[in-house]
Amino acid sequence: MATTMRRPTDPAPPPASSIGPGPVCPVPLEETQRVLLGHGSGGKLSARLLREEFLPHLGNDILAQLGDAAVLRLGDSDIAMSTDTFVVKPLEFPGGDIGSLSIHGTINDLAMMGARPAFVSAGFVLEEGLDLDVLRRVVRSMGRAATEVGVRLVTGDTKVVERGKADGIYINTTGLGLLDGLFRPSPDRARPGDAIIVSGPIGRHGIAIMAARNALGFETEIESDSAPLIAIVDILRNTVGVETRVLRDPTRGGVASSLNEIAAASRVGIELDEESLPVPGEVGAACELLGLDPLYVANEGILLAFIPESAVGRVIPALRAHPLAAAATRIGCVVDQHPGMVVLRTAIGGTRVVDMLPGDQLPRIC
């Protein structure tokens, strides 16, 4: 008998006061004991799930670093390892598909740790009834994306689940890269006086996905920025070198969530200059229409770099010479006030706190 009863050992649901005023609370009480879409948002709920449910049972000193990738010593080599499962919907969208995204996402996470991506594994979950033509296009795109950056797909696995137990294709990729001894950007290395650079326009991936879901109600030319960031990291490696303190690709949760994580990990304050944020006109228009803030919209082909202020003058031209970073610009700086907090200086001279996204802006963005 498959009944769902609370067993005597189950913890009692939290008192109503802890989650809202009871009868008018929009989240049913019982839901607090269930997984919500927001648990996958990359925002506060995700962080809580990780902190409360995963780390206590799976944690160790390496996992607890919570970088984009883990840094490991195996034999005589320093290795970065990163994993990501892609559940993006739709499977194909302007500027990419789940195949290329699954390569870019994972190799970018390795690159953000300063590693040179070398090998990738792929685990497919396929839904029974999936059109083999779709699978073929996705696999081809995956192969092309790997070849483009010289990464080899070395091992894989395929599972098939019944109709209605997946959504076409889910892909896990896990990547390995080699670290060199000195170039080691890390989210806890930001320090007051650093400048913050973004390598390109923000918000394109998220808005392209929304457009592909027909959520905008109007036509747009915006394509996802999905791209490999290895060459951009190499420019920083060559121009700033070991003084590149932090690198991060602001994917789920957008620029705001990434900066909040860095501010917390480095225990510093961050100040953004609203007027300098490179928000494409169409992204801005779509955000205005949907009531979204571009700072929270996902990106898949830009990075945030924290570097000494003195390096900005030579880094920006070097970045702009590369087609993937033609719009690179300085967007803010690290301060010693308000540690752990991100503050935006608005165009009209005010300031506002840019918090982490509490729940979910858009499920299944990557």
Next chain:
Amino acid sequence: MATTMRRPTDPAPPPASSIGPGPVCPVPLEETQRVLLGHGSGGKLSARLLREEFLPHLGNDILAQLGDAAVLRLGDSDIAMSTDTFVVKPLEFPGGDIGSLSIHGTINDLAMMGARPAFVSAGFVLEEGLDLDVLRRVVRSMGRAATEVGVRLVTGDTKVVERGKADGIYINTTGLGLLDGLFRPSPDRARPGDAIIVSGPIGRHGIAIMAARNALGFETEIESDSAPLIAIVDILRNTVGVETRVLRDPTRGGVASSLNEIAAASRVGIELDEESLPVPGEVGAACELLGLDPLYVANEGILLAFIPESAVGRVIPALRAHPLAAAATRIGCVVDQHPGMVVLRTAIGGTRVVDMLPGDQLPRIC
């Protein structure tokens, strides 16, 4: 508009003659262009998907080896890397759950290549509405399984999909292990004269899963054999050493599929002795009832070892001294007749060919 029309560029469906006599064919024509459950079986359809759709676009010399894990050189280290996505249903079953299984499955694949498992990543796909208590139990079980064998979970990712787009929890684990220079079992190293040993009773995982799905129609005490095989491999390392030619854990597709893969990779014939197969009474009874052959039923805690005949006498007692290999026994040998083929000598003196499973015996077994 989400209509599913054939576009002009789609390949035409195959002629009816290639898949059956048309009107009475149980598989609709169109299905040949779609993913079937059998594509995930580990049998012939899986092999075809891999050969026709994945290898041409993703392939390289490492992927083409198709071992349980890839063997990589990274920096100055030889590393084995293996990935597996677990979609087992139900999530909890007698003898284990998806959490412990996701650790055992991946570290066993590393161990089969002779590697010492060291690090594991975890990628979760959670279904909206999942009971957090179930997630907690699974995560705890995963942590315990990793701790038991000294493997560290170093990086992870969690995605949440809408209700009805997954089935509770899917887990991808990707493992890394270090290889030592000499101990390198590989599926293409079997040679005539080798003895084949199995480390324990066969068919327990598959029958335990079927019982947990109430597919048997009777009560059984059978538990999954889900277990780490590192200690068993160490016994072989210490007693047979570099002459351990092949190691394989016969999971999806069972002993029969693994032996067929080895026979093909090594271009040798394999002879099994039916009377020596360690089939527990309850597994045999369940198989008889369901019309299954225990040779095709999945296992998650036994291995097949190909070793020189001369080593059998000292290996069997060493294996039997370990609780996970107390039923270790010699089940057959490698011959130079019928290369690529597995033949069973039956109890009544006949022989029959043990082919690879064409389609699916039981979906979502692991």
